[in-house]
Amino acid sequence: MSDLPEIPPDDEDEFGVVKKFCYVNRKAPYGTVYALESLEMVLISAAFDQDVSVVFMDDGVYQIKKDQETDGIGIKNFSKTFRALEGYDVEKLYVSKESMDERGLTTDDFLVDVEVLDQAAMSALLAEQEVVITA
Amino acid sequence: MKFGVLVNEGPFTHQCSDSAYQFTKAALEKGHEIYRVFFYYDGVNNANKLAEPPTDDRNLMANWSKLAEEHGVDLVVCVAAALRRGLNDDILAPGFRISGLGQLIEAGIQADRLVTFGD
Numbered sequence: 071m072s073d074l075p076e077i078p079p080d081d082e083d084e085f086g087v088v089k090k091f092c093y094v095n096r097k098a099p100y101g102t103v104y105a106l107e108s109l110e111m112v113l114i115s116a117a118f119d120q121d122v123s124v125v126f127m128d129d130g131v132y133q134i135k136k137d138q139e140t141d142g143i144g145i146k147n148f149s150k151t152f153r154a155l156e157g158y159d160v161e162k163l164y165v166s167k168e169s170m171d172e173r174g175l176t177t178d179d180f181l182v183d184v185e186v187l188d189q190a191a192m193s194a195l196l197a198e199q200e201v202v203i204t205a
Numbered sequence: 206m207k208f209g210v211l212v213n214e215g216p217f218t219h220q221c222s223d224s225a226y227q228f229t230k231a232a233l234e235k236g237h238e239i240y241r242v243f244f245y246y247d248g249v250n251n252a253n254k255l256a257e258p259p260t261d262d263r264n265l266m267a268n269w270s271k272l273a274e275e276h277g278v279d280l281v282v283c284v285a286a287a288l289r290r291g292l293n294d295d296i297l298a299p300g301f302r303i304s305g306l307g308q309l310i311e312a313g314i315q316a317d318r319l320v321t322f323g324d
Binding site: 087089091103104107110111114115117118120200201202203204205 | 211306323
């Protein structure tokens with residue numbers, strides 16, 4: 071992705087407060103714009119040094135599926151951006167076990183390392199967040 | 206309580222903007238503070254002053270502008286989402302301003318609760 075936000079220098083502490091931001095991605099990566107613009111929110115949160123977690127559930131698990139090919143639909147392939155998250159210190163990536171299993175996927179199918187959480191663990195994760203943004 | 210509001214859908218196709226507007230209005234009437242309303246995704250279309258809904262229908266764009274005028278609510282439209290959809294300062298309804306996504310993160314930090322309205 072060419073339009074990655076710039077990371078502000080460390081001495082420029084914009085807000086001085088760190089909150090737990092969690093982005094819950096529930097939609098497939100292509101076909102709607104939700105996944106792409108959600109990722110932009112994730113990157114900006116990280117650029118502002120927030121404590122960011124990203125959850126993939128329902129069809130959202132397809133967002134990190136390997137081997138996405140978008141040439142045929144004429145849409146920019148932004149899937150590789152998920153691999154750049156680590157560079158923004160966004161390393162807390164979670165996948166819903168139920169959503170993954172229902173779609174016949176395993177962690178080998180994903181572009182990035184994730185932690186797989188069952189419904190109870192996911193519920194606990196979301197309960198401890200301070201800002202939850204779903205798309 | 207201090208609320209931030211995130212509006213993720215445009216006017217009319219979804220209930221989203223109506224619900225967000227009603228929530229914001231009700232919160233203000235109950236004496237709560239609205240730190241900011243942030244418009245993202247197709248939500249940026251709520252700020253298009255060129256929209257002309259039929260006169261027997263509600264005018265969401267005008268409703269939002271009125272909230273800004275009467276209560277000083279900060280209505281912020283995401284610049285990247287807006288430019289993608291052809292919205293710029295020339296067609297921005299009164300009371301709205303265009304700024305960066307950082308304004309959403311700031312709302313998440315400063316508000317006690319960030320409430321999302323979407324599909």
